[in-house]
Amino acid sequence: MSKLLEGKKGLILGVANKRSIAWSIAQSAAREGAELAFTYQGERLKENVEGLAATVNSKHILPCDVTQESQVEDVFQKLDAAWGGLDFIAHCVAFAKSEDLEGGYTKTKKDGFDTALGVSAYSFTLLAQKAAPLMEKRGGGSMVTLTYLGGERVMPGYNIMGVAKAALENSVKYLAYDLGPKNIRVNAISAGPINTLAARGISNFTDMLKIVREKAPLRRNTEPDEVGDTAAFLFSQLSRGITGEVIYVDCGYNILAI
Numbered sequence: 001m002s003k004l005l006e007g008k009k010g011l012i013l014g015v016a017n018k019r020s021i022a023w024s025i026a027q028s029a030a031r032e033g034a035e036l037a038f039t040y041q042g043e044r045l046k047e048n049v050e051g052l053a054a055t056v057n058s059k060h061i062l063p064c065d066v067t068q069e070s071q072v073e074d075v076f077q078k079l080d081a082a083w084g085g086l087d088f089i090a091h092c093v094a095f096a097k098s099e100d101l102e103g104g105y106t107k108t109k110k111d112g113f114d115t116a117l118g119v120s121a122y123s124f125t126l127l128a129q130k131a132a133p134l135m136e137k138r139g140g141g142s143m144v145t146l147t148y149l150g151g152e153r154v155m156p157g158y159n160i161m162g163v164a165k166a167a168l169e170n171s172v173k174y175l176a177y178d179l180g181p182k183n184i185r186v187n188a189i190s191a192g193p194i195n196t197l198a199a200r201g202i203s204n205f206t207d208m209l210k211i212v213r214e215k216a217p218l219r220r221n222t223e224p225d226e227v228g229d230t231a232a233f234l235f236s237q238l239s240r241g242i243t244g245e246v247i248y249v250d251c252g253y254n255i256l257a258i
């Protein structure tokens with residue numbers, strides 16, 4: 001049987017370590033036959049990402065701080081030269097200052113607001129700008145980003161990241177509208193809480209895990225490979241009619257009103 005992503009080429013942003021959701025997405029995409037490129041932010045993560053990328057036979061591991069437009073441009077230039085196009089991207093990048101992820105939201109300063117929104121929301125629009133011409137060369141493509149329920153509803157402690165996710169989710173809709181005529185689809189996966197490096201920066205994270213385990217319809221937490229497999233579906237032709245959506249992979253937690 002042929003694999004879901006055979007012949008497709010994709011870029012994965014946001015692998016920090018093997019617990020990263022980006023890494024689960026990479027593993028699902030590689031299992032389905034995709035050829036992958038990875039980015040890392042700064043030298044600190046280079047070796048880590050190179051080691052993981054080697055296990056899925058990736059030949060393209062590139063530096064990219066998403067706040068640096070020249071670095072983003074460089075990534076797409078290199079991929080265009082190597083591949084002559086691109087089929088999908090996974091944007092799994094977010095950041096907020098630690099002081100903006102504790103206590104109340106009201107005290108947020110402009111600097112912290114700009115940082116969180118710039119890294120966690122605007123970066124996806126910038127990537128979409130740069131990736132779209134490469135996807136057009138392939139007759140279309142799929143862009144996926146990661147969000148969380150705290151972008152829609154108040155999750156104490158999530159604070160500025162919730163505001164950033166709201167901007168990200170609306171960016172998904174506007175990007176989907178703009179890029180749809182080019183057969184480029186844009187979607188978000190809203191994942192339930194998963195124990196990663198970024199998640200540990202959120203003050204109420206352990207409580208969030210416990211509440212989902214106790215209340216979600218499936219009575220358990222989300223496994224990272226469940227997010228990975230959903231991303232592989234969104235990269236594939238199986239999801240060809242889906243764009244501008246937020247797909248929940250959260251064991252059903254979002255349907256609750258209790």
Ligand code: NAP
Nearest residue numbers: 014015016020021065066093094146148193194196197198
């Ligand atoms: P993670 O492993 O810590 O991944 C976050 C990644 O973002 C890291 O690789 C980090 O690199 C990168 N990053 C931060 N600032 C960057 C910048 N300026 N340029 C490039 N990369 C940058 O945590 P994760 O939980 O897998 O997060 C991935 C995505 O899933 C995020 O969008 C997050 O909000 C979302 N999400 C997570 C959960 C959860 O519970 N874990 C739930 C729903 C959605 P550094 O390590 O170098 O900073």
